[in-house]
Amino acid sequence: MNNRSAPAHFWRWFDPRHHQPGTWAFILNRVTALGLTLYLALHLVALSQLAMGPQAYDNFIVLAKTPVIKVGEMLVIAAGLIHGLNGIRIALSSFGIGVRNQKQIFAGLMAVAAIGIFIFAFSIFGGA
């Protein structure tokens, strides 16, 4: 029904004003999905090092243990938790479960995600 151009549509997503928690959940789901897709591609590239001999793979493992890559891994875990748990909320509401309490369910699941992210962060960085 709209008659506005596509770029105008795109930028409206990043207007932080007046959004309901459901829209933030939607934006989070899209952003994390894009991040996880990018990770999948990088993961496949990393695995392809196996076919280039033991030395190439060892070099990659050295790179994987650098702080930048560890932060990247942390982001992947965060994206996986947020996307997966938010997916549960969407699946539940799509079957009519907890529709009227979806804000509380979203807050609860994101709290679980935050706890999970903290635990993984501690295991990745705390033991170093």
Add this chain to the structure above:
Amino acid sequence: MSSTKWTITLNISRQKGQEPRKFQTFPLEVDPDEYVLDAVERVWAFHDRSLCFRHACHHSTCGACGMLVNGVEKLTCITLIRSVTKNGGILKVEPLRNFPVISDLVVDMGQFYLRMDQAHFAQVAELDESCLPFERQLFATPGGEYERLVDCIECGCCISACPGAHTSSAYLGPAVLAGIQHAYNQSHDSMLLDLADHHDGVWRCHSAFECTAVCPSNVDPAWRIMDLRKKAVVHRLRRAFGRKEAITHE
């Protein structure tokens, strides 16, 4: 109404034809207990007769005066000025989003009304069928054969707020899907589910619940869309296992 006077700045979206949209500013003295529509009407009456906007009933029955007020969809005839701005503040009034703008604050609702017709949306329903299942019913004589106007006033606020409608003009939108849900509850006509059960129907909804947040009439379109999804899945399963529907078309 009170004797209090506020000075506010009304920022009204102006757009004629294919011209780019611009905002025109009108300083106004208002009573904060007036409604936003009163302020818009005052601009039209005393400042600029070329301002186009829609309104009719002034009591939230016709659904004509839905606009974007300070970034949020509001029925301007029931939105108190004091609830959306402050003394010395700005009142930004824009046309509804996700509809083509015809002129200034007037949008083209034609496609929307057509879809409501296709949904067989009934304006009147029996009392028992007119409420959401979790609503407290306030009828004086429960169980009688009475009818009432249904809640949806077809203002389009839910479509304006919907992020799904924002991405696809083919999406039926919350009001139409809520209308289908209501009509299906009345008729159990499986054709209605076919109308909603596709990627531009119930499955484009992203569970943002913006529609329910802005609905001025407590229709709860998001709940109805979720209910319609459930019914669509049950319908598909029944069809897959060869169960016949209650309604058949001749």
